[in-house]
Amino acid sequence: MALLIVLLLLDVRVTLDHNPNNLAKPDFKFKNIPSPSKNDAATQAKLTMIDGELDQNSAELSALIDGRLPHDEDEPSGNVFFNSGTSGGRFRMDFGSPIDIVQVNTYSWHPGSRGPQLYKLYAADRSEPNLNLDPKRGVDPASCGWKFVALVNTIPERGEDGGQYAASVSDTSGSLGKYRYLLFDCYVTELYNNNGNTFYSEIDVIRK
Numbered sequence: 001m002a003l004l005i006v007l008l009l010l011d012v013r014v015t016l017d018h019n020p021n022n023l024a025k026p027d028f029k030f031k032n033i034p035s036p037s038k039n040d041a042a043t044q045a046k047l048t049m050i051d052g053e054l055d056q057n058s059a060e061l062s063a064l065i066d067g068r069l070p071h072d073e074d075e076p077s078g079n080v081f082f083n084s085g086t087s088g089g090r091f092r093m094d095f096g097s098p099i100d101i102v103q104v105n106t107y108s109w110h111p112g113s114r115g116p117q118l119y120k121l122y123a124a125d126r127s128e129p130n131l132n133l134d135p136k137r138g139v140d141p142a143s144c145g146w147k148f149v150a151l152v153n154t155i156p157e158r159g160e161d162g163g164q165y166a167a168s169v170s171d172t173s174g175s176l177g178k179y180r181y182l183l184f185d186c187y188v189t190e191l192y193n194n195n196g197n198t199f200y201s202e203i204d205v206i207r208k
């Protein structure tokens with residue numbers, strides 16, 4: 001039984017893609033991941049901040065699901081990003097009722113250290129008896145009803161960190177599961193200066 005559980009966990013797959021600065025264009029085309037969508041399941045979802053605060057130059061949280069994309073590589077008002085000098089934060093996505101999720105795709109764009117993505121993804125369907133919908137930093141979501149789905153890390157090992165990034169979380173079975181909520185636990189991608197919070201342009205959720 002233990003072996004079976006391990007295999008099930010290993011079925012979650014994270015695909016990464018990157019357009020370096022000289023190749024990043026406003027159409028967000030990638031080799032391995034579809035371009036952002038205007039009519040995916042996230043479009044109708046409700047977003048709620050759980051912990052952390054957005055930068056004063058950031059777009060509203062809803063810009064993550066509005067289907068709109070920044071027109072150039074450094075467009076604060078076209079992206080959602082946590083406050084400078086903070087270590088990120090958490091927000092929740094609510095679909096209203098459980099949906100069968102095939103993919104969670106996240107997109108970001110910045111010419112420097114705000115380009116890469118670093119976050120943990122959790123999910124819940126509301127049947128969890130101890131579910132805490134608002135776990136603040138310091139509380140492990142997995143300890144209060146949330147299922148850990150994946151760690152997404154697009155930070156390059158060397159070379160430039162700017163450009164367009166796309167990450168896709170999926171499952172080799174074809175479905176990540178049926179969930180009502182997703183929790184995004186977002187971290188700074190570097191600590192050299194105060195500008196390590198990712199410029200998130202869009203989040204797509206593809207349902208079955």
Ligand SMILES: [Ca+2]
Nearest residue numbers: 037038067204
């Ligand atoms: Ca979308």
Ligand SMILES: [Ca+2]
Nearest residue numbers: 063068201202
């Ligand atoms: Ca957007």
